[in-house]
Amino acid sequence: MENISILLVDDEQGLCDMLTTVLKKEGFRHIRSVGTGQEAVRILTEFNPDVIILDVMLPDEDGFEVCRKIRKMTETPILFLTARDADLDKLMGFGIGGDDYITKPFNPLEVVARTKARLKYKTQREQEAQQPRLTQWDFGYFRVDLTAGELIVNGNHVECPAREWELLVFLCRNPNRIFSTRQLYELVWNESYLGDEKTVVIHIFRLRKRMEPDPGNPRFIVNVRGLGYKMLAPRKGKE
Template identity: 35%
Template sequence: MESIHILLVEDDPEIARVLRDYLTREGCTVTWSSTGLEGWEDFNQAAYQLVLIDLMLPEMDGFALCRKIRLSSDVPMMIISAHQEDHQKVRGLNLGADDYLTKPFSLSELSARIQSHLRRYRRFQGEREENGHQVEYRHGLKIDFLNQRVFAGAEEVPLTAKELALLLLLARHPNRMFSKKELYEQVWQQAEVDGNNTVTVHIKSLRTKLKDTAKEAVYIQTVWGSGYRFIGEQGEG
């Protein structure tokens, strides 16, 4: 196996050591996180080509970790769990995991599945880069997801890092309603506290810069009492 960086989130030290030692011998670089929260923090501190996640984790379970990672990244994710129930597998896959491997499993099967997902991901990345991954919306908005740039007509919109992160997150999941709590925890990577209006302030500034301040929103819609969703319609003009 070629050199890749894998994030392993597993709270059982014995299993983690076996997997880490095997993958290291295969030529991979492995970062081991022993809790879900540690896994989320590690994920945001480095670039990984694949993530292996156990379900029963302290601090943050594997389902929550899968959901948070998938909202911000297309990286291949594999769940490794002792749970064999179909509803657990379906839930994990619906949250964005690419595969579900039931313990105990052979190391050779793990290796084969990792290689398969890496090949598929490289094809996806190649197609995305070839296409530029730029999306044009009605009313003049263009988002370059690959280079993380935003344009209104021919002019680039000067967004702050947090404003850009909010827009990219919302636009990557069109018509999905995000609560303020979700947005804050995803973008600021901290637990939200009561009375925090940080998201509201940043959304207002973002709308102003996108000139999306009319009574009827064209890009970012407020779901009263719940949160926000991206409603931009693709198409020039």
């Protein structure tokens, strides 16, 4: 954590001081805070934070507008802090490039936990980008050819809608790793999880119907009770 830098954007100095204290206790050392959107945009020309914690209600401009400006400069994860908890506000925040949404009042340890989660996710994505990418997976009963965009089940070509295809490819790329419904939603849908696990469960169900010999007793995409789902490793892969 010592090399991680964080930018706090909030005009409540007491809140910034409190978060700075808690974050430092958790091992974060490089923390800077500003009180306006204009200062936040300006400081990014000289400071490259790993996470930005951004208040929505700023004295000079709306935090959502600040987020739009920041997104033109960096893809650094942005966590919104706000007293506005309406679903429409949350959807707007995610839609313009926010990565998480924390409503006031909050437990500062929740901010720490969500900050760590965003950093872990960012690290995973960077590591995945550096790894050689397989383009074909052979599971015996079914095969996936990423380059051709083909799912071949028991020798037959099977149509696979875009989101199910993305989910299938993600699981193929990460065999034997368990992912919770929240992780799958955030990593495949590339959106912050809003608590509705049915979206992931339904897509898993539909995908199993396409590529499992017995969808009711899955052989490949298995459920690990209380933890999530994993794809059992393929027989072979080709680069």
